Amino acid sequence: MEKFDKLTGIAAPMPLVNIDTDMIIPKVFLKSIQRTGFGKNLFDEMRYNRDGTEIADFVLNKPQYRDAKILVTGDNFGCGSSREHAPWALLDFGIRCVISTSFADIFYNNCFKNGILPIVLPQEDVDKLMDDASRGSNAVVTIDLENQTIQGPDGGEITFEVDAFKKHCLLNGLDDIGLTLDKAASIDAFEARAAQERPWV
Amino acid sequence: MSPKTLYDKIWDAHVAHEADDGTCLLYIDRHLVHEVTSPQAFEGLRLEGRTVRAPDKTIAVPDHNVPTTEDRVHGIVNEESRIQVEALDKNAKDFGIHYYPVNDVRQGIVHIVGPEQGWTLPGMTVVCGDSHTATHGAFGALAHGIGTSEVEHVLATQTLIQKKSKNMKVEITGKLRPGVTAKDITLSVIGKTGTAGGTGYVIEYCGEAIRDLSMEGRMTVCNMAIEGGARAGLIAPDQTTFDYVKGRPHAPKGAQWEAALAWWKTLYSDADAHWDMEITIPGEDIAPVVTWGTSPEDVLPITGKVPSPEDFRGGKVEAARRALDYMGLTPGMALTDIEIDTVFIGSCTNGRIEDLRAAAEILKGKKIKEGMRAMVVPGSGLVRAQAEEEGLAEIFREAGFEWRMAGCSMCLAMNPDQLSEGERCASTSNRNFEGRQGYKGRTHLVSPGMAAAAAITGRLTDVREMM
Numbered sequence: 001m002e003k004f005d006k007l008t009g010i011a012a013p014m015p016l017v018n019i020d021t022d023m024i025i026p027k028v029f030l031k032s033i034q035r036t037g038f039g040k041n042l043f044d045e046m047r048y049n050r051d052g053t054e055i056a057d058f059v060l061n062k063p064q065y066r067d068a069k070i071l072v073t074g075d076n077f078g079c080g081s082s083r084e085h086a087p088w089a090l091l092d093f094g095i096r097c098v099i100s101t102s103f104a105d106i107f108y109n110n111c112f113k114n115g116i117l118p119i120v121l122p123q124e125d126v127d128k129l130m131d132d133a134s135r136g137s138n139a140v141v142t143i144d145l146e147n148q149t150i151q152g153p154d155g156g157e158i159t160f161e162v163d164a165f166k167k168h169c170l171l172n173g174l175d176d177i178g179l180t181l182d183k184a185a186s187i188d189a190f191e192a193r194a195a196q197e198r199p200w201v
Numbered sequence: 202m203s204p205k206t207l208y209d210k211i212w213d214a215h216v217a218h219e220a221d222d223g224t225c226l227l228y229i230d231r232h233l234v235h236e237v238t239s240p241q242a243f244e245g246l247r248l249e250g251r252t253v254r255a256p257d258k259t260i261a262v263p264d265h266n267v268p269t270t271e272d273r274v275h276g277i278v279n280e281e282s283r284i285q286v287e288a289l290d291k292n293a294k295d296f297g298i299h300y301y302p303v304n305d306v307r308q309g310i311v312h313i314v315g316p317e318q319g320w321t322l323p324g325m326t327v328v329c330g331d332s333h334t335a336t337h338g339a340f341g342a343l344a345h346g347i348g349t350s351e352v353e354h355v356l357a358t359q360t361l362i363q364k365k366s367k368n369m370k371v372e373i374t375g376k377l378r379p380g381v382t383a384k385d386i387t388l389s390v391i392g393k394t395g396t397a398g399g400t401g402y403v404i405e406y407c408g409e410a411i412r413d414l415s416m417e418g419r420m421t422v423c424n425m426a427i428e429g430g431a432r433a434g435l436i437a438p439d440q441t442t443f444d445y446v447k448g449r450p451h452a453p454k455g456a457q458w459e460a461a462l463a464w465w466k467t468l469y470s471d472a473d474a475h476w477d478m479e480i481t482i483p484g485e486d487i488a489p490v491v492t493w494g495t496s497p498e499d500v501l502p503i504t505g506k507v508p509s510p511e512d513f514r515g516g517k518v519e520a521a522r523r524a525l526d527y528m529g530l531t532p533g534m535a536l537t538d539i540e541i542d543t544v545f546i547g548s549c550t551n552g553r554i555e556d557l558r559a560a561a562e563i564l565k566g567k568k569i570k571e572g573m574r575a576m577v578v579p580g581s582g583l584v585r586a587q588a589e590e591e592g593l594a595e596i597f598r599e600a601g602f603e604w605r606m607a608g609c610s611m612c613l614a615m616n617p618d619q620l621s622e623g624e625r626c627a628s629t630s631n632r633n634f635e636g637r638q639g640y641k642g643r644t645h646l647v648s649p650g651m652a653a654a655a656a657i658t659g660r661l662t663d664v665r666e667m668m
């Protein structure tokens with residue numbers, strides 16, 4: 001997994017609430033058995049007409065947002081299906097950070113496993129960043145994970161919370177399977193105990 | 202000992218390791234696997250030279266992508282779907298996990314197969330790379346959906362890195378009125394909490410109306426906990442649960458059964474347990490409901506009218522405007538005036554035998570409206586076989602329904618069962634998102650009885666008029 005420490009990039013505004021994983025990556029693209037190549041179909045039904053031409057007024061099709069690295073979105077982003085293809089598609093497109101007032105649980109976890117930082121902020125901070133983001137290519141935002149700050153285009157600073165363990169993994173690009181396997185002794189001990197207590201499992 | 206909720210008890214029984222910051226390794230008793238969210242996980246294991254830690258606790262079945270037409274015995278035509286199913290065939294074999302291939306009569310939707318085969322038991326931790334894993338909470342099992350990286354993590358370590366959620370109690374008091382089902386309960390709860398209302402919580406459903414439900418109904422309720430944003434939904438096990446589990450192929454037997462039962466009977470929330478949030482809904486207040494919009498929270502009693510964006514506040518105003526436009530509806534029109542093109546009965550929400558019985562009850566001796574496309578997709582091969590034995594298949598066929606093989610089918614429309622642009626469907630599934638059942642397709646979520654009623658009249662219909 002690619003490390004995430006500091007990120008400077010254009011923020012794109014998507015004020016819609018309840019953007020679900022079917023919108024992020026429609027199921028017709030889930031038939032792949034790879035993890036890559038989903039970026040071109042990110043937000044497919046909102047981004048393209050049926051004939052494959054772009055829908056000009058969709059935010060990521062606008063010239064000033066084509067290289068966006070950050071999304072600022074409405075409440076409850078990533079609800080719906082558990083498909084990890086959603087963060088894979090965001091990552092493949094180049095999005096490394098999503099900012100919202102709330103995220104669906106599974107999506108939120110999936111982001112961290114893929115080097116994407118989801119940031120939860122109070123409504124007024126999201127409103128402020130949404131406003132910044134609507135300034136197009138002038139909306140350059142810097143996210144500093146180490147210090148847990150977001151710097152807006154006009155120098156204002158917003159701080160954010162993140163789970164210490166998730167932050168550690170993201171900063172160092174750690175594979176958590178490796179970390180867990182280091183605790184194999186605890187898992188062995190648990191299994192031995194459980195086999196006594198609940199042998200029917 | 203301090204009082205605990207059911208969730209606390211199951212959680213405490215499964216913590217294999219706890220770090221200073223409260224991050225836990227939660228041991229997983231059952232890992233269910235399907236073809237769409239697992240190939241990359243198995244690939245990851247291979248790349249790292251890892252194995253499946255507990256193949257005995259890992260159960261795989263293809264469901265999302267499989268065709269549901271009878272000709273599937275001759276092989277899957279769509280190449281990408283076939284590749285995914287073949288990948289699962291191979292992964293199950295290579296890693297030695299339990300497997301129900303497409304042509305096994307026990308094949309079906311993973312969340313129907315698990316309980317049916319007795320893999321899901323009270324007090325267990327159950328995960329699957331699918332958000333509707335919440336279904337298994339009906340047994341008093343802590344069950345939730347995970348992403349593909351977590352699938353790989355569970356395969357390799359049989360644990361999941363977790364932090365504890367908060368406790369929410371949803372109590373449905375009293376009795377349900379005639380024509381009101383588990384589906385109406387679960388949709389009504391989401392209508393009340395909103396799709397993000399459960400975020401950060403595990404919900405325990407309780408109260409007389411929940412106790413009165415069969416296991417099938419309880420599964421319907423827990424299935425949609427995720428649609429309310431919760432990590433999981435739970436119902437405390439009781440005699441109804443034990444009766445359902447007993448004698449299933451992988452349920453404990455003999456002395457083991459007695460030992461299991463003794464523990465299962467301790468699985469309830471203590472009277473003075475702490476709840477971070479509590480919601481009470483009188484069962485009598487719940488009506489048969491339908492969704493009008495593109496989020497499961499867009500719920501109204503069938504007797505209602507299509508709302509207008511001005512009825513909402515904040516970000517929901519724009520969302521409602523977009524939803525009405527997408528759904529092609531005008532504010533103020535009666536929900537019962539909405540004309541339907543297609544009816545879909547099936548999915549892990551409502552694809553069990555009780556659901557088929559409820560729909561058949563309404564359809565008995567009747568015909569679906571001319572021009573209507575209607576299909577029943579049983580949740581598993583065994584549900585299908587039982588429905589045939591009970592004569593339900595005959596009722597559906599005579600009414601004009603297609604009688605399909607088991608799978609997810611039009612619930613997510615990854616296989617050829619899809620809506621076309623603008624086509625409007627009354628569906629017993631769980632998601633009415635834009636494009637969920639096909640590009641620009643329009644979905645109204647309903648109970649099986651309501652779906653059957655709509656098939657007959659050709660419009661959304663109050664099932665109580667047909668009872």
Ligand code: SF4
Nearest residue numbers: 333548549609612613
């Ligand atoms: S029936 Fe629908 S919701 Fe259930 S597992 Fe299949 S696709 Fe998911």
